[in-house]
Amino acid sequence: MIERLVLLTLLMIATVGCDAANEATPPYPNELAEHVEWLRSNATPIMHIAPGSADFADLQPVGRAIGDARIVLLGEQSHGDGTVFLMKARLIEYLHRELGFDVLAFESGLYDMDLAWRRIVVGEAAGTAMRRAVFSIWTGSQEFKPTIDYVERAARSGNPLELAGFDLQFTGTASRDSLVTDLEGLLARNASLLPADPGWQEFRAMLSGATSGSWYTTLPSEPERTRFGEMLAKVQADVLVLAQQGSDTKAPFWVEVLASTADQVANFVDYAANGGQLSRPFSVRRDTRMARNLLWLANDPFRNRKIIVWAATYHIVRDIEAIRLENPSSGFSYEGVVTMGEVAAEQLGNDMYMIGFTAFEGIVGPWFETPRPLSRASMPSLEWMFNEADLADAFLDFRDLNSGGEWLRSNNIARPLGYVNMIAVWPRHLDAVIYNREMRPSTPAIP
Secondary structure, eight states: OOOOOOOOOOOOOOOOOOOTTTOOSSSHHHHHHHHHHHHHHSSEOOOOOOSSSSSOOOGHHHHHHHTTSSOOOOOOSOOHHHHHHHHHHHHHHHHHHHHHOOEEEEEHHHHHHHHHHHHHTTTTOOHHHTTSSSHHHHHHGGGGGHHHHHHHHHHHHHOEEEEEEEESSOSHHHHHHHHHHHHHHHHHHTTOSSGGGGGGHHHHHHHHHHTTTHHEEEEEEOHHHHHHHHHHHHHHHHHHHHHHHTTTHHHHHHHHHHHHHHHHHHHHHHHHHHHHHOOOOHHHHHHHHHHHHHHHHHHHTTTTEEEEEEOHHHOOOSSSGGGGSSSSGOOOOOTTOOOHHHHHHHHHHGEEEEEEEEEEEEEEEOOOOEEEEEEOOOOSSHHHHHHHHHHHHEEEEEEETTTTTTGGGSOEEEEEEEEEOOOEEGGGGGEEEEEEEEEOOOOOOOO
């Protein structure tokens, strides 16, 4: 997964001698001082990071900024941002309890998350079901536990928070254990002849291998993949007819699952051809399919409902090609990259509200790795300005900038993508940012 404007040059002004009025020269340019003061007056302080407080007064400005948008996308910098996980848990509770958002869609498998929710509905603990479906980068984290606990409480109340997924990948044991048999059940109850086809058992075995992830390590031969693709196309055709006829309520869901499977198979092949490395075509294919899945969720099963999206900021930004590294010496660029957020926004527009996160300093890292120090943000970055404005944790709406905030519609340095300094007109890419002065890492979940 790939997780991570003209350059704004502001020169430090050295302290010089006093003038007749004995006034010291400002430590940085007047224009930058104005930006700091604007942030001090216009960014909204967040009083609590972790969930647990029944008082959401500090989040009311977030709700006003979201307005009528019915899909709120919550990003994260690196998948190792414990402070962000806690903040997202509190935002989810606020959006659900106060603003009527009742679907929580994860950057995890479309099938896996559907099965997780079905199991929760019939009484399985949310923790058990989610650990079999959501990427372990989250479920293995202690800072993710408040989200699991809230889903559990809501599920047993009169106001459940329904789970969904939009990733084409098979992200947990749920798909490995049940996808093939669920597919066969769909075909059997609709009298499909495909399970009696001589090639079915080979197809079945290969699909089981795909759901277990074995294709990443042992790619089937080209003739095997050809036969698999031919059978998959037949299954897709049968299921599409069922969906068009309306003869099985789960058929539209399976149309999406099978289309996702076809794209994931293509990514298996791309991964092997690229020597076990993630390539740009892999990334574009994944994000494009995730966008299609998210659009299907928004327009079909949840078309009259409000959705919270949990994903990496990389996946939710718009127009990522226009974002550049502050230091381009590595040769890296986002040229040719397409993100889920960009594709989905073409249809949903302002129905989507995208919130990124960023931090001034701290420690970062996923729960299964040794955490690393996060260097202090440097002048003249947006994070540095937040710190100079004496803000500990704050929300800044990019959609409706108050008078004096026009500078944010020009190039600025910030690091909401992988903590790497990048140059962009950030309101072009995100609708808001949540700033934390200190980032703490994701830590292993306590049994």
